[in-house]
Amino acid sequence: MIDEGNVKSDEYVADGAGREEIHSKAVRAGKRTYFFDVKATRRNDYYLTITESKKRFNRDGKFFYEKHKLFLYKEDFDKFADSLNEIIAFIREANPQPIELEEDMIGKVVEKAHNEAAAEVLPDAEKDFTNVEFEDLGEDSA
Numbered sequence: 448m449i450d451e452g453n454v455k456s457d458e459y460v461a462d463g464a465g466r467e468e469i470h471s472k473a474v475r476a477g478k479r480t481y482f483f484d485v486k487a488t489r490r491n492d493y494y495l496t497i498t499e500s501k502k503r504f505n506r507d508g509k510f511f512y513e514k515h516k517l518f519l520y521k522e523d524f525d526k527f528a529d530s531l532n533e534i535i536a537f538i539r540e541a542n543p544q545p546i547e548l549e550e551d552m553i554g555k556v557v558e559k560a561h562n563e564a565a566a567e568v569l570p571d572a573e574k575d576f577t578n579v580e581f582e583d584l585g586e587d588s589a
Contacts (some may be wrong), residue, residue, distance in 0.1 A: 469493060478502065495519040 470485040482498040497517040504510050519527055 493521060495524075 452540060465483045467487040468484055470489055472483045474481040480487055482500065485493055486496060496539045501513045502510055503513045511540045
């Protein structure tokens with residue numbers, strides 16, 4: 448029922464507590480997934496649950512999902528959205544450098560280790576080379 452992106456169903460899905468799920472969106476962000484779920488109370492008032500889910504591993508190697516949930520009711524939407532936008536703007540202004548994704552950082556570490564290993568293996572004569580393009584060969588300058 449829930450996949451990455453918007454999900455809207457013609458039929459309501461009830462969760463374990465009997466609340467109807469109206470609309471869902473999943474956002475994958477690195478090792479975390481955030482779920483935004485619109486649900487209805489028994490009186491048909493809508494509210495939002497935001498769930499952060501992280502895959503974790505037990506000592507025996509089995510995995511489980513660690514979840515943290517936030518319930519946001521419609522009377523608090525405006526205050527919450529205003530504060531969230533204010534805080535995000537503050538962070539972007541106070542700390543403007545881009546945040547590196549974990550995958551980018553891992554790639555840089557692997558590339559650096561590869562380059563250092565290559566530098567140790569190659570003799571000095573092979574480290575210094577000139578890049579020659581095939582188009583450069585055979586051209587007469589006369």
